[in-house]
Every structure is written in structure tokens, then in C-alpha cells.
Amino acid sequence: MENIKFGCSLLSWILPNWELSAGKYAIEQTAKHQFDLLEILLPPYQEFEVKEVKKELEKYHLDVVCSFNLPANAHISSYPKESLVLIKKAINYTAELETDFLGGVLHSGLGYFSGNTITNEEKNTIIEVWQEAASYASQYGISIAIEPINRYESYVCNTAKNVLDLIGKTNCDNLFLHLDTFHMNIEEDNFNDPILLANNKLKHLHITESNRGMLGEGTVNWDELFIALNKINFSGNLVLENFSSQVKGMSNAVSLWQESTYNAEDLAVRSLQFMKEKVELHFN
Numbered sequence: 650m651e652n653i654k655f656g657c658s659l660l661s662w663i664l665p666n667w668e669l670s671a672g673k674y675a676i677e678q679t680a681k682h683q684f685d686l687l688e689i690l691l692p693p694y695q696e697f698e699v700k701e702v703k704k705e706l707e708k709y710h711l712d713v714v715c716s717f718n719l720p721a722n723a724h725i726s727s728y729p730k731e732s733l734v735l736i737k738k739a740i741n742y743t744a745e746l747e748t749d750f751l752g753g754v755l756h757s758g759l760g761y762f763s764g765n766t767i768t769n770e771e772k773n774t775i776i777e778v779w780q781e782a783a784s785y786a787s788q789y790g791i792s793i794a795i796e797p798i799n800r801y802e803s804y805v806c807n808t809a810k811n812v813l814d815l816i817g818k819t820n821c822d823n824l825f826l827h828l829d830t831f832h833m834n835i836e837e838d839n840f841n842d843p844i845l846l847a848n849n850k851l852k853h854l855h856i857t858e859s860n861r862g863m864l865g866e867g868t869v870n871w872d873e874l875f876i877a878l879n880k881i882n883f884s885g886n887l888v889l890e891n892f893s894s895q896v897k898g899m900s901n902a903v904s905l906w907q908e909s910t911y912n913a914e915d916l917a918v919r920s921l922q923f924m925k926e927k928v929e930l931h932f933n
Contacts, residue, residue, distance in 0.1 A: 652882075652883075652884035652885075653883065653884065653885065653886075653887060653928060653932075654685040654686050654712065654885075654886050654887070655684055655685050655686075655886075655887055655888075655889075655921060655924055655925065656679075656684055656685060656686040656687065656688050656712075656714065656886050656887065656888035656889065657679045657682070657684040657686075657687055657688070657888065657889045657917060657921075658687075658688045658690070658716075658855065658888055658889060658890035659672070659675050659687065659688060659689050659690050660690060660890060660892060660903070661675075661889055661890060661891060661892070661913060661916065661917060662674060662675040662678050662679070662896070662913055662917075663675050663896070664896070664898050664899060664902045665690055665902055665903070666692070666695070666902075667690075667691075667692035667695045667697060669698050669701060669702075672689070672702060672705075673701075673705050675687065676702075676705045676706060676709055676711060677705075677709065678913075678914070678917070679709075679711060679917075680709035680710070680711045682914070682917045682918055682921065683921070684711075684889075684917075684921060685711075685712055686711060686712035686713055686714055686886065686888075687706070687711055687712075687713050687714075688713075688714050688715070688716055688752070688886070688888045688890075689702070689713060689714075689715050689716070689746075690715075690716050690717070690718065690753070691715055691716065691717045691739050691742050691743075693717070693718075693719075693720050693723070693735055697742055699742060699745040699746060702746065703745070703746055703747070706746075712748070713746055713748050714748055714750040714751075714752065714853070714886060714888075715739065715742060715743040715746065715748060715750065715751045715752070716751065716752040716753035716796075716827075717735070717736070717739035717751060717752075717753040717754075717755065718753050718754040718755075718759050719732055719735065719736075719753075719754055719755060719756075719757065719758045719759065720735075720758055720759060721758035721759060721760050721761040722758065723735050723758055724757055724758030724761040725756065725757060725758075725771075725774060725775050725778050725805075726757070726763075726767075726770075726771035726774045726775060726805075727758075727761070727763075728758075729774050729777070729778050732758075732778055733778050733781055733782060736755060736778070736782045737782065737785055739751055739753075740782070740785055740786045740789065740791055740793075743786075743789070743791055744789040744791060748791075749789075749790050749791050749792060750791065750792055750794065750852070750853065750886070751786065751791055751792070751793050751794070752793075752794040752795075752796055752827035752852075752853045753794075753795075753796055753827065754795075754796050754798055754802075754803070755779075755782075755793065755795045755796070756775055756795055756797075756803070756805045756806040756812065756815070757803045757804070757805035757806065759798075759802055759803070760802060760803075761803070762803075762804055763804065765804075766804065767804060767805050771805070772815060772818075775805070775815060776815060776818050776819055779793075779795075779815070779816070779819050779821065779824060780819050780820075780821055783819065783821035783823050783824050784821070786823060787821075787823050791823070792823045792824075792825055792852060793823060793824055793825065794824075794825040794826055794827035794852050794853045795812045795815075795816070795824070795825075795826065795827060796812075796827040796828070796829055796832075796855070797809060797811055797812050797828070797829075797832060797836070798829070798832045799831075799832045799835040799836055800835070800836065807832070807836045808836050808837060808843065809826055809828060809833075809837065809843035809844075809846055809847055810843070810846060812826050813826060813846065813847060813850060816850065825850050825851065825852040825853070826847045826850045826851045826852070826853075827852070827853040827854070827855070828843065828844075828847070828851060828853075828854050828855070829854070829855035829857065829890070830854070830855065830856055830857055830858075830869050830874065831855070831857040831858070831859065831861060831869075831890075833869075834859045834867075834868060834869050839870070839873060840869070840870050840873040840874040840877060841873050841874075841876070841877040844874070844877035844878055844880070844881060844883075845877060845880060845881060847881070848881050849881065851881065851883065851885065852885040852886070853885055853886045853888065854878075854883075854885065854886065854887050854888065855888055855889075855890040856887050856888060856889050856890065856920070856924055857889070857890045857891050858891060860907070861891050861892045861903070861905060862891060862892075862909060862910065862911065862916070863891070863910070863911055863915075863916060863919060863920065864889075864891070864919070864920045864923040864924070865923055871923075871927055872927070872931065874927075875927040875928065875930070875931040875932070876931050878931070878932075879931050879932045879933060887924055887928075889916075889917065889920050889921065889924065891916050891920060892905050892909070893909040893911060893912050893913045893915075893916055894907070894908050894909040895909055895911075895912045895913065896912075896913055
């Protein structure tokens with residue numbers, strides 16, 4: 650367990666639209682409930698107060714990693730220059746926070762659809778942008794991990810294999826895979842094969858239930874997942890990302906249309922314990 654860090658997503662506490670006071674609250678709550686780190690979803694356009702955030706993280710002795718999701722108006726294959734500008738901006742924030750990891754949806758704009766399946770031309774554009782982004786990130790010692798998401802949010806990368814195939818064509822050794830069990834539950838055949846396929850390319854995992862609620866109360870096959878992680882000697886971050894409708898505005902922000910049984914604090918406390926128990930049970 651010494652090579653695994655248990656984290657919490659910013660979205661477990663607050664809305665995705667960044668605001669410093671809310672960010673400080675998320676930092677405080679993450680530390681209070683004894684997570685190792687906080688994953689901060691960086692804003693594409695809003696001001697991000699790096700110095701103040703860093704000060705708060707240091708105050709609570711909390712590690713941090715970053716993530717970034719490309720907006721629809723920076724869809725890589727349609728707007729390669731615009732997307733690269735935003736990715737580099739996210740890399741800069743990551744470097745300023747003195748962390749070495751940036752994950753997220755970095756293959757396509759969230760909610761952008763061309764109306765067709767991905768073309769080879771689009772793939773080539775993505776590869777070129779990733780190569781330039783990876784080269785830029787390497788100057789700061791930063792690893793980038795790309796997150797596949799479900800078919801209802803993107804047509805570009807829905808599975809681990811989709812991402813790994815593109816990474817393999819970049820020849821960049823600082824590009825990795827970021828998986829999310831919510832999306833895996835929709836797109837993958839099981840929770841074993843994508844983990845084994847990724848092997849040491851898997852660096853970051855969003856741990857979230859099929860209904861975005863309490864871990865263990867949905868349809869994700871957790872035992873299969875953690876057994877597979879043990880098989881590859883997983884070393885990286887297990888980051889809780891579940892949502893509560895009891896957080897004002899969250900339902901609309903993440904399409905959480907059913908009322909949540911639990912508040913954010915209940916989800917955090919019990920889900921962290923769940924993750925630790927699974928690691929203890931299945932890891933050598």
C-alpha cells in the first residue's frame with residue numbers, strides 16, 4: 650500500500666466551476682477526512698489563484714495532483730491550436746503547484762460530437778497535439794494521463810485501448826492512462842482486461858460507483874478491479890470521485906438527476922474506508 654495514494658476529487662465537495670473560497674473548503678474537507686491528496690480540476694478560463702491554493706495545501710499538509718477537461722470549443726481535432734494553448738496553461742498551473750501529474754479528458758472537448766466515428770485524420774491531429782504537450786510537460790517533469798469517457802460524452806476515446814493505441818503512436822514516455830470506473834462500467838467488457846492491458850501505463854484511477862453514489866452500492870465489480878490492480882503491481886493514485894445532490898447545484902452540474910441518499914461527507918468517509926479495505930484484501 651505504500652505506493653498507493655488515496656485521493657479525493659475537488660468535485661466530491663464543490664461544483665466544477667472554480668471559486669477560491671469553495672476550493673479552500675474542498676482542501677479543508679479533504680484533509681479533515683484524512684485523504685492523502687486532493688485532485689484539483691483546473692478551470693479552462695477562470696482565474697486560478699495558484700499562490701493562495703498552494704498556501705492552503707501547505708497549511709493542511711495535503712498533496713495535490715491536477716486534472717483538466719477540454720471544453721467543447723477546444724476539441725483537439727477541430728481546434729488544435731486552441732486546445733494546445735489550454736493544455737499548456739494547465740501544465741503551467743500544475744508546475745506552479747509543484748506537482749508532477751496532470752490527468753483528465755485531454756483527447757476531445759466534453760460534449761463535442763462530429764456526427765461520425767473518429768477518422769484517421771483526427772487521430773493524427775490528436776497525436777501531434779499530444780506530442781507537443783508531452784514535450785512541453787517534460788520540461789517540468791510532469792506526466793500527463795488521458796482519461797477515456799463514455800459514448801454519451803465523447804466519440805473519440807471511450808476505452809482504455811482507444812487511449813493506449815494513440816499514446817503508442819506518440820513515442821512519448823510521459824504520457825499515461827487515467828481510468829474512471831464509472832466510464833469503465835459503461836464501455837469496457839470487464840474490469841480486469843483494461844487494467845492488464847494498461848499495465849504500468851496506468852497511473853491514476855477515478856474510483857466511483859455506477860450511480861456516482863456510495864462505493865459498493867452499485868454495479869461496479871470492485872473485487873475484479875482490485876485483483877487486477879494487484880496483478881500489475883499498481884503504483885499510483887486512487888481518487889474518489891462521487892457526487893451528492895445535497896451539494897447545492899451539483900445535480901445540474903454533473904447530470905445527477907436522482908436524489909442522493911448520502912451527503913458529501915458520508916460519501917467521503919465511507920468510500921475512503923471501502924477503498925482501503927479493498928486494497929488490504931486484494932494486494933499482497
